[in-house]
Amino acid sequence: MGGVPKTAMNLVAFPGKEMDLSILRAIIEGGIDKLKEAEVVLMGGHSVEDKEIKFGLSVTGIIHPRKILAKKNLRPGDRLILTKPLGTGIINTAIKAAMAPAELCNRVTRIMATLNRRSGEIMEKFDISACTDITGFGLLGHLAEMVCGSGNSVTINSGDIPLIPEAIDFANMGFVPAGAYNNRTFREEMITFNPQVPRTLQDILFDPQTSGGLLISVQENQAEKLLNALKEGGVEGVAQIGEIVSGPKEKIEIK
Missing domain, CATH: 3.90.650.10 (PurM-like C-terminal domain)
Incomplete structure (x- = not known):
């Protein structure tokens, strides 16, 4: 939508009692690699014990209110x-x-x-x-x-x-x-x-x-x-x- 990401927080669900924590480390390192590439700062995160692996990022950024690209503005001929x-x-x-x-x-x-x-x-x-x-x-x-x-x-x-x-x-x-x-x-x-x-x-x-x-x-x-x-x-x-x-x-x- 034209926004520029600035900060992020990790959101992790992981079966820590059933899987080696090295797997979790690799997942988080992969996320950090992408954050560095996007020039986004990791501010922290939250982790939950879960039987199923889940990983995501809660991202905050900036955008000019007059430059927001929505998906509802199609023009004939475009x-x-x-x-x-x-x-x-x-x-x-x-x-x-x-x-x-x-x-x-x-x-x-x-x-x-x-x-x-x-x-x-x-x-x-x-x-x-x-x-x-x-x-x-x-x-x-x-x-x-x-x-x-x-x-x-x-x-x-x-x-x-x-x-x-x-x-x-x-x-x-x-x-x-x-x-x-x-x-x-x-x-x-x-x-x-x-x-x-x-x-x-x-x-x-x-x-x-x-x-x-x-x-x-x-x-x-x-x-x-x-x-x-x-x-x-x-x-x-x-x-x-x-x-x-x-x-x-x-x-x-x-x-």
């Missing part, structure tokens, strides 16, 4: 740019089943560990109408949030969507997380797929992402410049995937 490839939920499911090779595990981990900071800094220089990040609701779930109440519809070009290539194979093998089906059920009434869009690709578009990229709505005449700026800035996998069209139906069409 172009949509996605800054990370899709498929992390499917790949993570394959990892849990010990089906993913080490190289793929490392590559997907790097994608998930990449901050959206650089993308956010670059887009500040352009005419952005709306922005959101792609996480648990998948690409189409979060796009639906942008469309609802906007008075506009969206057309997506399925062939332009960046994907982790192996996600297609694993989706064909059935490694689709339950969350993807829940996402589809929740939003399917406002989404139409052209017949040529394979079911596998449809599943990936609903795939819940971990630390996904930004979905940016930018003025048409600046879309190519923003895309090039992101690529030159080292943002890998970025692509223009669709456009905003005028219409009160508030629908999403996947071509």
